[in-house]
Amino acid sequence: GxxxxxxxxxxxxxxxxxxxxxxxxxxxxxxxxxxxxxxxxxxxxxxxxxxxxxxxxxxxxxxxxxxxxxxxxHEGLPNESFRILTRQSADGKVVVPDLRGTYQQEAIAALQEAGLTVRTGQWVNDPNLDGGQVVRTDPAGGTSVDPGTTVTLTLAAARYTPPPPQPSRRATQQPTSTQGPSPSQPQATTRPRAAASATPAPQ
Known part of the structure; x- marks a missing residue:
């Protein structure tokens, strides 16, 4: 274990x-x-x-x-950790490893082992990473560089939770009430006409 x-x-x-x-x-x-x-x-x-x-x-x-x-x-064997492998091209250049998602100390160790210099740059919010994980490197992973090149790490701050979306202005408008007749101005009503009665003529 x-x-x-x-x-x-x-x-x-x-x-x-x-x-x-x-x-x-x-x-x-x-x-x-x-x-x-x-x-x-x-x-x-x-x-x-x-x-x-x-x-x-x-x-x-x-x-x-x-x-x-x-x-x-594993009885009697030393406790070892997985290592991030780095590549060296035929012309002596070093390929920067892809370190996104690795933690700061692990990334520093991998870059130093590859013969590169490390600098910690900005700490930024990233909703997909925990604090201390690598967001990106400069130069980027996969880039061939000379040994001793400085690689800058951009690290994630504490896990970032985006704020809830703000309701749109349109959604916050109060519903417009249907305009009814003004109470001070009663509406005129039309009285129904009396039906004409047919009175028989006197005989």
Whole structure:
């Protein structure tokens, strides 16, 4: 435990093959779990050792096995971290590594190891990065430069949360009420005409 590691679990359709493949800076191991005598028969309901698995997946079975193997394989080895690899071109120039998302100290170590000089520049807001992570470098990653060239780091301040959008002026206008008749000026109404009555002429 406590070592840099990376890996991926996998489960085949039907749950007949369970995988865990992973590595550290010093070792790599792949673990497969399945039925060697029954082909692709699913492992549903399988008993492995003292454990019974209803619907097993790679992280339940192969993952813990991978961990036990790797712990044993690393006994006595120094605790190493993953390193950012840098390239040197045929003409002796150094290729600036792509450091976006790495933390400041890690980026400084990688650039110094490549024979470059490091300068910390601005701290800016970036909604996708945590404080201390590299936003960009100048020169940019992938650029070929002479050894000893100064690379300036632009770093993210604390994780930036954009302010909520301001409502538009149009949305904040009060609804306009429908203009009705003024109470001081009553509207004239038309009285209905009386229906003409037909009076029979005297005989």
């Amino acid at each position: 406590g070592r840099d590691s990376a890996g991926k679990t996998g489960t085949s359709d039907g749950g007949s093959h369970l995988w865990m493949i992973g590595y550290t800076p010093q070792r790599s191991t792949a673990v497969w779990t399945g039925r060697t005598l029954q082909g692709t028969k699913p492992l549903t309901g399988a008993r492995i050792g003292n454990n019974w698995y209803g619907n097993p997946v790679g992280s339940q079975v192969s993952g813990p096995t991978w961990r036990r193997i790797m712990n044993a394989a």
